[in-house]
Amino acid sequence: MAYHRITTTINGATDVVDVPSNMTLLQMLRDKLALTGTKNGCAAGECGACTVLFNGEAVNSCMVLAVEADGADIVTVEGLAHDSQLDPLQELFVSEGAVQCGFCIPGMLISARALLDRRPNPADHDIRDALSGNLCRCTGYVRIIKAVKEAAKRGHAEPA
Amino acid sequence: MADNKQSANDGGRIPDVIGESVIRLDAREKAIGATQFADDFQFGPGLLYARILRSPHPHALIKKIDVSKAKALPGVKAIVTGDETPGFIGLYLQDRHIFCRDRARYVGDPVAGVAAVDEETAEKALELIEVEYEPLPGVFDPEFGVGPDAPLLHPDLGQYEVVNFVFPKPGTNISNHFKIRRGDADLAWAQCAAIVEKKYRVPHIQHVPIEPHVAVAKWDEGDNITLWGSSQSPFAQRNLIAKALGLSQSKIQVIAPVVGGGFGSKAGVSMEALAVVIAKAVKGRPVKLRLTREEEFFTTFVRQGLVAHFKMGCDKEGRLLAMENTYYWDAGAYTEYGVNMTRAGGYSGTGPYDVPNVKVDSICVYTNHPVGGPMRGFGMPELHSGLEQCVDDLAHHIGIDPVEFRQLNCIRGGDTVATGMTMHPIGLPECIDRVAKDIGWGKKSQPSAPNKRRGKGIAMMWKAPAMPPNAGSSAQITLSEDGTVTVALGGQEIGQGTFTVMAQMAAAALGVPYDWVKVATPVDTKYSPYEWQTVASRLTWSMGNAVVAAAKDARQQILDLAAEAWDEDPDNLDIVNGNVISYKTEESMPLKNMVIYGLPNPKGDGWIGKPVLGRGSFMPTYVTGLDAETGQGPRAVVHYTTGAQAVEVEVDMDTGRVEVLRAAAAFDMGKAINPEMVKAQMEGGLVQGISTALFEALKLKNGVVTNPSFVDYRIATTADVPHELFSEIVEVPQDDGPWGARGIGEHSMVPTIPAVANAIFDAVGIRMESPPYSSEKVYLAMMDAGIVK
Ligand code: FES
Numbered sequence: 001m002a003y004h005r006i007t008t009t010i011n012g013a014t015d016v017v018d019v020p021s022n023m024t025l026l027q028m029l030r031d032k033l034a035l036t037g038t039k040n041g042c043a044a045g046e047c048g049a050c051t052v053l054f055n056g057e058a059v060n061s062c063m064v065l066a067v068e069a070d071g072a073d074i075v076t077v078e079g080l081a082h083d084s085q086l087d088p089l090q091e092l093f094v095s096e097g098a099v100q101c102g103f104c105i106p107g108m109l110i111s112a113r114a115l116l117d118r119r120p121n122p123a124d125h126d127i128r129d130a131l132s133g134n135l136c137r138c139t140g141y142v143r144i145i146k147a148v149k150e151a152a153k154r155g156h157a158e159p160a
Numbered sequence: 161m162a163d164n165k166q167s168a169n170d171g172g173r174i175p176d177v178i179g180e181s182v183i184r185l186d187a188r189e190k191a192i193g194a195t196q197f198a199d200d201f202q203f204g205p206g207l208l209y210a211r212i213l214r215s216p217h218p219h220a221l222i223k224k225i226d227v228s229k230a231k232a233l234p235g236v237k238a239i240v241t242g243d244e245t246p247g248f249i250g251l252y253l254q255d256r257h258i259f260c261r262d263r264a265r266y267v268g269d270p271v272a273g274v275a276a277v278d279e280e281t282a283e284k285a286l287e288l289i290e291v292e293y294e295p296l297p298g299v300f301d302p303e304f305g306v307g308p309d310a311p312l313l314h315p316d317l318g319q320y321e322v323v324n325f326v327f328p329k330p331g332t333n334i335s336n337h338f339k340i341r342r343g344d345a346d347l348a349w350a351q352c353a354a355i356v357e358k359k360y361r362v363p364h365i366q367h368v369p370i371e372p373h374v375a376v377a378k379w380d381e382g383d384n385i386t387l388w389g390s391s392q393s394p395f396a397q398r399n400l401i402a403k404a405l406g407l408s409q410s411k412i413q414v415i416a417p418v419v420g421g422g423f424g425s426k427a428g429v430s431m432e433a434l435a436v437v438i439a440k441a442v443k444g445r446p447v448k449l450r451l452t453r454e455e456e457f458f459t460t461f462v463r464q465g466l467v468a469h470f471k472m473g474c475d476k477e478g479r480l481l482a483m484e485n486t487y488y489w490d491a492g493a494y495t496e497y498g499v500n501m502t503r504a505g506g507y508s509g510t511g512p513y514d515v516p517n518v519k520v521d522s523i524c525v526y527t528n529h530p531v532g533g534p535m536r537g538f539g540m541p542e543l544h545s546g547l548e549q550c551v552d553d554l555a556h557h558i559g560i561d562p563v564e565f566r567q568l569n570c571i572r573g574g575d576t577v578a579t580g581m582t583m584h585p586i587g588l589p590e591c592i593d594r595v596a597k598d599i600g601w602g603k604k605s606q607p608s609a610p611n612k613r614r615g616k617g618i619a620m621m622w623k624a625p626a627m628p629p630n631a632g633s634s635a636q637i638t639l640s641e642d643g644t645v646t647v648a649l650g651g652q653e654i655g656q657g658t659f660t661v662m663a664q665m666a667a668a669a670l671g672v673p674y675d676w677v678k679v680a681t682p683v684d685t686k687y688s689p690y691e692w693q694t695v696a697s698r699l700t701w702s703m704g705n706a707v708v709a710a711a712k713d714a715r716q717q718i719l720d721l722a723a724e725a726w727d728e729d730p731d732n733l734d735i736v737n738g739n740v741i742s743y744k745t746e747e748s749m750p751l752k753n754m755v756i757y758g759l760p761n762p763k764g765d766g767w768i769g770k771p772v773l774g775r776g777s778f779m780p781t782y783v784t785g786l787d788a789e790t791g792q793g794p795r796a797v798v799h800y801t802t803g804a805q806a807v808e809v810e811v812d813m814d815t816g817r818v819e820v821l822r823a824a825a826a827f828d829m830g831k832a833i834n835p836e837m838v839k840a841q842m843e844g845g846l847v848q849g850i851s852t853a854l855f856e857a858l859k860l861k862n863g864v865v866t867n868p869s870f871v872d873y874r875i876a877t878t879a880d881v882p883h884e885l886f887s888e889i890v891e892v893p894q895d896d897g898p899w900g901a902r903g904i905g906e907h908s909m910v911p912t913i914p915a916v917a918n919a920i921f922d923a924v925g926i927r928m929e930s931p932p933y934s935s936e937k938v939y940l941a942m943m944d945a946g947i948v949k
């Protein structure tokens with residue numbers, strides 16, 4: 001198996017990692033770097049549990065090869081908070097009761113973050129569209145949608 | 161039962177934290193990605209990976225297995241087959257081997273297991289294992305399965321070990337037959353002014369937890385086994401695996417971190433024992449078995465299919481006179497767990513109705529389909545699906561509004577249910593009223609486009625915890641030097657919020673702030689107190705009683721100590737907000753230190769007290785057996801949770817697409833310990849119910865699941881959530897529940913399928929034999945009915 005040395009920035013820190021050519025970004029994060037916040041729900045690009053920000057875009061990390069992350073800027077759920085100050089989305093997921101088993105939540109949060117970065121004032125259907133690739137079996141999405149709405153409102157009231 | 165009533169030491173006052181929507185204690189950790197699920201544990205470079213070779217045949221004899229080529233593959237560490245697993249395993253009926261031996265009974269039945277240095281190597285090894293099968297004819301329909309032409313799937317049924325409330329019929333494919341005979345249904349039909357008779361089917365579905373099953377097992381040289389896994393049932397797994405392997409339960413330690421969605425699929429033993437048996441072949445090294453999403457769809461548990469025949473009649477005033485319901489459960493290759501779904505479907509087989517003449521037959525049938533197991537609702541969503549449609553039809557026949565018809569006939573506190581048990585006080589009539597009001601019952605609203613039609617539908621439900629009569633719970637309370645509290649328990653957090661509710665109860669019963677309470681995690685059978693299983697929506701009630709008892713025990717120890725120090729009667733003392741106070745002298749002292757070190761002896765030298773350790777347990781003792789021929793007995797179950805849902809749908813006449821526009825749910829959970837979390841259960845259950853009504857079915861073709869992926873098996877997404885939702889809490893207290901509480905988790909998806917079906921009928925006047933009510937099926941049904949051309 002051929003190995004490649006790649007340089008990526010993960011959650012703000014730049015790292016050099018040796019990865020086999022068939023390793024996915026998800027495997028690299030979880031198995032090589034022990035960043036287990038990003039989840040594996042299907043390994044087939046169908047559930048969204050593995051969503052990370054890849055140069056600012058929400059992508060399914062199980063569908064990206066680790067070597068493709070050479071030179072990229074990656075943000076995982078572990079990188080959403082800054083100096084133990086939670087992202088408003090994280091705060092609102094907690095306070096709105098949007099978290100049940102929590103397995104889908106890292107991917108959900110990342111997709112929501114990508115949405116708010118792109119569109120700070122999303123309509124209801126924007127939120128539903130942006131999260132439609134993130135499956136959740138517990139919550140019925142009701143409070144997740146509400147939390148994203150509230151986070152958008154808050155983002156507007158006090159721009160960071 | 162007085163001991164369990166929470167009014168005992170607080171004069172009936174309900175503490176503030178009970179009924180308060182505190183923030184879930186696990187939410188923050190989950191939202192920052194720090195929570196460790198089973199797949200997140202690190203085992204270092206010694207970890208081996210397992211893969212399973214599965215039968216490609218729905219029914220076949222296994223003639224020969226040759227593993228020599230696979231064994232020779234570099235990186236392969238061990239291969240095991242059914243030769244290693246002569247013992248039987250199963251919760252209620254021990255009808256399966258961990259790896260199948262002479263016979264495979266479903267596509268996916270584990271035939272061999274490989275441990276290798278990585279998953280890829282293990283996968284390659286599977287291809288090198290040579291198995292010679294002799295395919296046999298199969299059973300793919302439960303009604304065929306009970307007939308004379310069906311091949312016999314379990315010739316040894318008569319020899320299997322079985323609990324005393326399940327009745328297998330050796331020499332047939334029937335592993336349980338539950339009957340109710342009450343009154344005389346045959347005579348009653350003549351007095352009916354209207355009768356509805358109809359057959360409905362419910363397809364197999366899968367639980368689809370977003371976290372797939374994962375288990376890591378290690379077997380050491382001293383034959384001590386450690387099993388880490390995503391599990392709703394660490395204690396049941398310890399017990400069942402020990403029995404199957406002929407070991408003492410004390411040899412097995414199950415460590416179970418929080419579960420990433422269970423819905424029943426991670427109850428009992430589904431795939432965990434495979435990892436244990438493989439680990440035995442590589443002693444000392446941990447072995448990880450992680451199911452792929454494809455395997456998840458058909459190799460663990462699925463929700464069993466149902467073929468149901470209903471007949472029901474009422475008099476001209478609309479009073480139900482008789483019901484005759486026959487349920488054929490398509491229970492799959494092994495029914496070790498399914499037999500009890502059949503039993504639950506039997507004793508609750510009338511739905512929540514007051515009917516004098518009843519005949520119910522609930523029949524558990526072996527088929528060559530995936531293994532039926534517990535799923536949210538435990539048989540109730542399936543049987544209510546057709547039953548609540550027949551009730552609607554009957555109401556229409558006799559000319560009574562469906563809501564009114566249900567008010568007239570629904571079971572009420574004090575009524576005798578079909579098994580002979582007297583119903584405890586319940587709020588079902590109020591639940592019906594509330595959802596009818598929320599949905600605007602009786603008012604037609606305008607469709608959003610000319611090619612669309614709208615309709616409203618209602619359905620109600622009941623469900624009792626289905627479990628052995630003596631399923632127990634236990635809990636322990638310890639305190640730290642600063643007075644903060646740790647609750648040790650054996651029930652599992654599977655997303656439902658039980659750890660939070662237990663912390664609220666402990667805080668309330670002990671007298672400390674909620675945020676002083678932690679739960680000892682992960683659940684570990686070596687250190688955590690016993691809990692039967694996290695199923696049946698039984699924890700709030702059963703484990704809650706245990707936690708409250710433990711907290712009261714600790715509280716009493718603290719009060720006794722303070723009383724001795726202050727020379728007072730403990731009855732004059734209380735613990736409020738983490739301080740012991742005296743109502744008489746108004747003295748006060750913090751819990752800190754005294755709960756560990758005791759207090760200086762007020763009478764001189766030395767100390768009084770000792771570290772506080774509260775213990776509590778609970779087990780229902782009053783459930784009785786039921787007559788095998790009539791299903792009659794004084795108390796079939798511990799209690800029933802009841803409720804109703806109503807929905808408004810819009811049907812697109814051009815495509816057949818059904819959209820649920822708004823929905824209302826009302827359930828009587830006795831007391832909502834955390835109202836927002838209760839509502840979150842109602843929302844999640846409703847959307848899961850909508851998903852099963854509109855999208856979900858395992859497509860089975862000669863025993864093969866042809867849609868085992870998220871692309872081909874669609875579940876609800878954000879796009880499918882109704883834009884308006886009502887979640888209503890009705891509280892008629894449970895006499896032996898903590899502060900009156902009983903369960904709500906599963907109930908929230910029970911009436912959804914028939915509510916949607918009744919709304920579709922209201923909109924376009926069609927009924928379909930089975931869900932899911934996909935666009936295609938609805939469109940074709942409208943064509944058949946001549947509504948569209
Ligand atoms: S794990 Fe990547 S989409 Fe499911």
Ligand code: FES
Pocket residue numbers: 098099100101102103104105135136137138139370420421655
């Ligand atoms: S919270 Fe469990 S899958 Fe979303």
